[in-house]
Amino acid sequence: MFARKRRWEGYAGPRxxxxGKAVKAALVRSGRAVDVQRRRPHVMYDNEHETLVYTAGGVQxxxxxxxxxPVTRVVYSVLGRPEQLTPITLISVTYDANEHALLVDVLSEIDHRFDRPxxxxxxxxxxxAVGLRALNTAKWRKALAERPTAHATSS
Incomplete structure (x- = not known):
């Protein structure tokens, strides 16, 4: 039988x-072989920086x-203010249904390294975009709520 693929997408504030460093660390810690590829920039998001793709087991x-x-980038360039285009990261994860725990580990590592990613x-x-920011926060919180409780302090 074919494993059913799942998808998680969300934005993170850091570059x-x-x-990518946090993602790679979490994947290496999982004991899986990690393949890293660099792909052309996605013009709808940024026209200069490559897309980073990490593959490990059933997770990409x-x-x-x-x-x-693109229009906003042109306007900011014409106005001489391209430095005001503060970058963020779109994280797009495709994974086998049985690899959900690895997704949670990766997101936990990002959360550990960055304050409120x-x-x-x-x-x-x-x-x-207040609604989209709230949706992004909810996605992160839902995924992070599935972390194992092994790190919880006992009373």
Missing amino acids: STAV ISLFHVTAD WEIGHSPRFRR
Whole structure:
């Protein structure tokens, strides 16, 4: 039988290279062989930075460097303010249903390394998108709530 694929997507406030280090650390710690590929930038998110793709077992994690849509990037360039396009990271995960725990481990590692990684309000793309920021926060919190309780302190 074929394993059913699942998908999780969310945004993280840190840059894709920093998030990539956390992703790789979590995958290596899992004991799986990790393959890292660099792909062309995705023009809808950013036209300069490569997409990072990590594959380990039945999990593929793509990290997209996100600044702004193409029109906004042109406007900011014409105005001479491209430095105000603060980048964030789109995390897109495709995984086998039996690999859900690894997804939680990866997201936990990102959460451990960065304070509130789901905070994306500094990005021009999400500055006024209150509903989308709330949805992103809810996705992260739901996934992180599934962490094992082994690290919980006992009373």
